[in-house]
Amino acid sequence: MNTLLPTEPAVAADLLWAHRFAQRTLGVSASAIRELLKLTEHPEIISFAGGLPAPEVFPLERLAEAARLVLEEQGHAALQYSITEGYLPLRELVVRHMAGFGIKVTPGHVLITSGAQQALDLIGKLLINPGDVVLTEEPTFLGALQAFTAYEARYVTVGIDDDGMRVDQLEEALRVGPKFLYVVPNFQNPSGTTLSLERRKRLVELASRYGAPIVEDDPYGQLRYEGQYLPPLVELDAEYHGCAHGERSFRGGVLYLGSFSKVLAPGLRLGFVVAPEEVIAKLVQLKQGTDLHTSTFTQRVAYEAARGGFIDQHLIGVREVYRERRDAMLRALERHFPPGVRWTKPQGGLFLWVTLPPGLDSAVLLEEALERKVAFVPGAPFFPLGGGAETFRLNFSYCSPDRIEEGVRRLGEVLGRHVRGEASPEPATTRGS
């Protein structure tokens, strides 16, 4: 088992799942996967595969100071069992975050989760009965598919273009009767695309008309590097249903998911869900049986680090770093990728999305890329109904601009040979059928 553990773990987690999926759907052999994963252990590998924030931007000193303070001044409470709902001051911080959207909620609308991934799991546990249909973008976030598929969800999907979900095709999908819609409107994982304002409004209107709740996953909303702020669906839902006493009331047609992973650090495993009080009460009951509560210690450390407007200040520098890396990747792609290959130009977030000419398979290219010590995640696993072999995801937040340039250069060489048709045929040993 240990030989499978790479030096850059989250990369391998993504790759591992991608390859389990590939194995199931494409017949790639287990030993071939093991060989691929061994390559990711190499310290020299340039990884565009994971969804890892740059460790250089972690607010280490601030967190160290917060941890010191928490253990010194609140030690007994910080190390004790606590309530499932989450640390009240941290929930109040989420309340203020929502007030930034003009939406008034109380701590009773907020549940702190062990990463936003747990919010997806609990929502799946609450809402999905075996065979229920979930509506997603195509492609969509792998982690959501993992969470929902564990409860035996089926899927109906709506494709995307540069403005996000093709909302003109949404009504047809809604007629299938999905239990809920799962949407990542801002700088979507994996595609990097952002849902336009017009489409957001139309999506909220249609979901409301069909009585389907929306699960809005917004881990990257504060990581915008250019273009205009767009209101989240939760805000538009409140607006669509009218204002009460000059305040947008939280209507609850949208369950809003956020994360501290990209604004503080993912190793803390802290996320949250904002939902109607009666939904929170049910999620709390499920979470109690799932992990009792999220670490009291990390919740208090995150609160002490985040308080006083620190996150807003901190993000100014984070956006600077990521904007530079995104630009470095876009420049490198222009320079090194062959004609016929397309990619998205994200206005924020961590990822961009590459589409190869028809007939090429990114899973095959990955093998060659890993030989050249570059990693990415093939696109197919992001498609719940299959397809997407000609796509792949690139992360631009983790590597320095220099390594981005070098990695894309190597990838460009691999792609070039395939696009020009010079590549050698697939090695027989790595494909089952």
Place this chain on the structure above:
Amino acid sequence: MNTLLPTEPAVAADLLWAHRFAQRTLGVSASAIRELLKLTEHPEIISFAGGLPAPEVFPLERLAEAARLVLEEQGHAALQYSITEGYLPLRELVVRHMAGFGIKVTPGHVLITSGAQQALDLIGKLLINPGDVVLTEEPTFLGALQAFTAYEARYVTVGIDDDGMRVDQLEEALRVGPKFLYVVPNFQNPSGTTLSLERRKRLVELASRYGAPIVEDDPYGQLRYEGQYLPPLVELDAEYHGCAHGERSFRGGVLYLGSFSKVLAPGLRLGFVVAPEEVIAKLVQLKQGTDLHTSTFTQRVAYEAARGGFIDQHLIGVREVYRERRDAMLRALERHFPPGVRWTKPQGGLFLWVTLPPGLDSAVLLEEALERKVAFVPGAPFFPLGGGAETFRLNFSYCSPDRIEEGVRRLGEVLGRHVRGEASPEPATTRGS
């Protein structure tokens, strides 16, 4: 919602669930529950209700030093995403813990979980299909029932006496065909009883014969205050199936669950499961969709605090404190509880178990106890098939000996009136039917 949040949160969590259960099964009204919970907010309350370790025994300085070191020397890794399996040195620490039982496992047999509660949830997710039967002791741990019931488990139970599960009745229960056995052999929660060596051997033999895996939950194993060490079921299972090359091989008939909550601090939310590699692989896949991984930060802090044999050293003092509190409670019970009331004499752990004369209902007594500012958890929710109204659980780890004496004195007065038949009839407002 906030008015429901008490000052001593985990007490309320237990009480809340106990009362949700009571509400469902006994018809207690929601408003009565709310009133009861408000009383637990009172700072003067003496709580025997939660399963809380004494905060005085948390190794605060050691953890503060560990947190400082982790953020100073391993900050980038400690705040980054990580592998689902858990931090390798922490898993190696578990491997050494198992070696203490003479059992040889590798890190590939270990999964770090967000508290042992998550191990219960993941095992439920993996093994239980709706309607599957789980075999438990009666009474059994509430958290296990919460975890398994979420996957629509049904139950077959075996009663307990002072030597733990009545193993002479086990074979009949095994004939029902349970998916697995859930057992807490050491200082069981809620009853405080310990399974005798003879019964342990017989249990392992019978489970093996019927091909039913055992889930052994052992959060209190290291908290023994008197009597002889008894080998865990996982050790006996290896022994029963013979030794390979002088080492007990891990056979995998027992999934062994442990926790850092009682040996370091529960606020970290760290537990583990030891299981065959192929089971771990499946649990890892489920955990990935559930919360991706347990906090990298808390795992590393726990490892740095625990390393070098610290836990063994630390537990010497912890056992001292808890033994004193157990003794204080046993003395107070002798002094203040009326004749006809029985209780267990635990050799370790955090709890003891009280049985009232037939016809008395501990849920009714709780209302009066809360008026006298003492809290406990009524026994009924620990019985998966109903019953147990005449029982309740007392925790002795959380309160100081003085408060234990005073709390038991007050409880004794309440009990005395009921046992002697002087109590006023149940107030009509607090019972639905």
